Amino acid sequence: MDDAGADGRHAGGTSGDDRAIDPPEAFRESAAVADPDVYDSFAADWPDAWRVAADLLEWDRYPETVLDDDDPPFYEWFPDGRLNAAANCLDRHLAERRNQLAIRWFGKRGERRSYTYADLHREVNAAAAGLRELGVGEDDVVTIYLPMVPELPVAMLACARIGAPHNVVFAGLSAEALATRIDAADSAYLITCDGYYRREDAFNQKSRADNARIRADADLEATVVVDRLGDALETPLGADEHDYGSLVDAHDGETVEPVARDATDLLFVMYTSGTTGRPKGVEHATGGYLAHVAWTTRNVLDVRPDDTYWCAADIGWITGHSYGVYGPLSVGTTTVLYEGSPDYPDRDRVWDLIERNAVSVFYTSPTAIRSFMKWGAEYPAAHDLSSIRLLGTVGESITPKAWRWYREHVGGGDAPVVDTWWQTETGAITLATLPGVTPMKPGKVGPPLPGVDARVVDRDGDPVEPGETGYLTIASPWPGMLRGLREGDERYRREYWIEGEDGWRYRTGDGATVDEDGYVTILGRVDDVINVRAHRFNTAELESAIVSVDGVTEAAVVGDDDGGVVAYVTTRSDVEPDAGLREAITTAVAGVVAEVARPDRIVFTPDLPKTRSGKIMRRLLEDIARGEEFGDVSALRNPEVVGEIESTVREE
Numbered sequence: 001m002d003d004a005g006a007d008g009r010h011a012g013g014t015s016g017d018d019r020a021i022d023p024p025e026a027f028r029e030s031a032a033v034a035d036p037d038v039y040d041s042f043a044a045d046w047p048d049a050w051r052v053a054a055d056l057l058e059w060d061r062y063p064e065t066v067l068d069d070d071d072p073p074f075y076e077w078f079p080d081g082r083l084n085a086a087a088n089c090l091d092r093h094l095a096e097r098r099n100q101l102a103i104r105w106f107g108k109r110g111e112r113r114s115y116t117y118a119d120l121h122r123e124v125n126a127a128a129a130g131l132r133e134l135g136v137g138e139d140d141v142v143t144i145y146l147p148m149v150p151e152l153p154v155a156m157l158a159c160a161r162i163g164a165p166h167n168v169v170f171a172g173l174s175a176e177a178l179a180t181r182i183d184a185a186d187s188a189y190l191i192t193c194d195g196y197y198r199r200e201d202a203f204n205q206k207s208r209a210d211n212a213r214i215r216a217d218a219d220l221e222a223t224v225v226v227d228r229l230g231d232a233l234e235t236p237l238g239a240d241e242h243d244y245g246s247l248v249d250a251h252d253g254e255t256v257e258p259v260a261r262d263a264t265d266l267l268f269v270m271y272t273s274g275t276t277g278r279p280k281g282v283e284h285a286t287g288g289y290l291a292h293v294a295w296t297t298r299n300v301l302d303v304r305p306d307d308t309y310w311c312a313a314d315i316g317w318i319t320g321h322s323y324g325v326y327g328p329l330s331v332g333t334t335t336v337l338y339e340g341s342p343d344y345p346d347r348d349r350v351w352d353l354i355e356r357n358a359v360s361v362f363y364t365s366p367t368a369i370r371s372f373m374k375w376g377a378e379y380p381a382a383h384d385l386s387s388i389r390l391l392g393t394v395g396e397s398i399t400p401k402a403w404r405w406y407r408e409h410v411g412g413g414d415a416p417v418v419d420t421w422w423q424t425e426t427g428a429i430t431l432a433t434l435p436g437v438t439p440m441k442p443g444k445v446g447p448p449l450p451g452v453d454a455r456v457v458d459r460d461g462d463p464v465e466p467g468e469t470g471y472l473t474i475a476s477p478w479p480g481m482l483r484g485l486r487e488g489d490e491r492y493r494r495e496y497w498i499e500g501e502d503g504w505r506y507r508t509g510d511g512a513t514v515d516e517d518g519y520v521t522i523l524g525r526v527d528d529v530i531n532v533r534a535h536r537f538n539t540a541e542l543e544s545a546i547v548s549v550d551g552v553t554e555a556a557v558v559g560d561d562d563g564g565v566v567a568y569v570t571t572r573s574d575v576e577p578d579a580g581l582r583e584a585i586t587t588a589v590a591g592v593v594a595e596v597a598r599p600d601r602i603v604f605t606p607d608l609p610k611t612r613s614g615k616i617m618r619r620l621l622e623d624i625a626r627g628e629e630f631g632d633v634s635a636l637r638n639p640e641v642v643g644e645i646e647s648t649v650r651e652e
């Protein structure tokens with residue numbers, strides 16, 4: 001494994017507080033899973049036990065086989081099943097709840113739009129017919145570059161309906177990032193918009209998309225443009241560009257028969273950061289993914305059709321795919337979609353939306369929770385949050401303090417808080433407590449879900465003793481797992497799998513510890529991935545943007561305690577590291593990678609700490625950024641630079 005190693009440096013942060021909190025009695029009574037035997041029964045009947053997840057779906061051909069593991073690590077879940085994901089999210093709900101709200105959308109300018117299941121079904125059909133008219137066929141990859149507007153889930157479901165895999169690119173990513181993803185996914189169709197609001201200003205997304213088209217090698221067959229801003233932005237359409245509204249109007253009322261897909265057929269590709277600077281195209285199969293997502297939405301987040309549920313993550317990343325779109329719609333609940341920021345127009349916006357919609361299940365990230373804490377408990381206190389039944393968190397470790405704050409000030413002191421660990425690659429939640437069964441330990445994710453064989457192991461693949469640090473791995477396949485990488489089988493195998501004596505193990509890239517009760521504490525990435533405000537990037541992606549600035553010679557980026565980025569930068573000797581250079585660096589990161597990835601702090605330093613083999617000691621830099629103790633530096637090639645960096649950081 002990567003020699004960056006899991007050395008337990010954050011282990012002290014969450015230990016020493018192992019008091020387990022039982023699931024609240026009132027919650028347990030109506031919980032989706034209330035029988036603790038679920039763990040044993042999954043273990044006794046694995047993999048067939050996962051059939052319960054398949055049974056949450058409607059199949060065109062019901063799968064006889066649960067798992068084909070003949071050719072590891074290429075696993076196939078429900079391989080002989082056939083289904084359509086959009087039909088599972090829409091059509092099958094119509095008989096019972098055509099007039100129930102599916103999506104309640106809140107725009108940045110205070111706009112509101114609601115879609116019943118019937119409305120959503122109608123628009124998805126019209127959009128699917130429109131895409132077909134433009135030439136999109138089964139297995140054609142459609143790239144979607146949209147902010148949090150209802151047209152985003154509509155476009156995803158329209159693609160799913162006709163068996164065209166979607167490739168959603170987070171709307172905040174740069175033109176260059178979009179171009180790379182269009183090319184890498186071999187996509188000939190793009191759905192974007194004229195622009196969107198950032199605070200008060202209209203931002204021109206279309207010009208960024210145009211830029212990407214110029215940079216991309218691919219010639220796009222057609223581009224569909226959603227009119228988000230009305231008259232606020234003039235964006236004339238070219239000959240191969242189509243107005244979304246006119247396209248949907250032209251096909252309004254048409255029915256497009258959902259295409260029955262093999263369970264192993266591609267539902268979507270999602271580019272994410274891995275061990276190299278180039279993003280990887282993670283491929284998710286239709287059947288296993290949807291089954292796992294539906295099962296966890298129902299049984300981990302405990303979402304029911306009569307809930308109003310809100311996953312605050314952007315649909316442009318995996319959390320929004322699984323728990324903002326496919327999860328809630330496959331279980332038939334009402335979901336909130338919010339375009340704005342949590343502090344606009346005021347810092348109580350989130351609580352206002354929860355109160356207004358009587359949200360019962362709320363799912364967000366520790367980054368957001370930290371902001372809420374900083375802003376103060378008076379904001380949630382000013383709202384009636386009594387509708388909350390369950391709280392979820394995802395994306396990074398949550399401290400016991402933040403966990404307790406969340407439960408007390410948002411969860412009324414007694415709602416279960418479910419800390420869910422998973423990744424783009426796992427597709428759905430893989431480690432978490434079951435809220436009606438498993439006691440919670442603040443700061444610890446919890447045990448693996450039933451049917452998930454996660455283990456914390458040492459370099460040799462042997463389980464570590466409780467309290468010792470190791471690598472989080474998964475020793476058997478699970479339904480939501482990626483089916484492969486766009487970059488091919490070899491890259492997939494190399495990137496994720498290790499063959500051991502007892503079979504193939506998936507490596508997550510996370511360091512972890514485990515306690516006597518099997519509760520896992522995540523220590524963070526042991527590879528070159530960096531989580532920035534719950535967005536995932538590769539360190540090299542950010543660093544190469546920084547060194548593209550004239551005058552910069554080297555850069556190393558690390559995460560800080562607030563989910564932000566600190567960039568350590570060296571410059572050419574004739575260059576003055578001044579405000580202008582700082583500005584150039586942040587602009588470069590925003591332009592090449594994304595606005596959200598802009599460094600929060602830039603530390604100019606004469607040199608970067610390196611090992612004798614020339615490897616930058618990112619871990620040391622991270623400890624300095626977080627103000628933590630760090631170990632002996634005498635083995636470095638240039639130990640003298642450490643003191644200098646530390647005093648620069650402290651002075652700032």
Ligand code: WTA
Nearest residue numbers: 394395396397419420421422423424522536
């Ligand atoms: C981190 C997001 C601690 C982890 C769903 C993982 C977490 C990476 C947790 C995946 C958690 C996710 N506690 N760390 N509950 N959940 N992570 O692909 O490092 O954007 O490997 O998927 O986020 O990020 P990704």
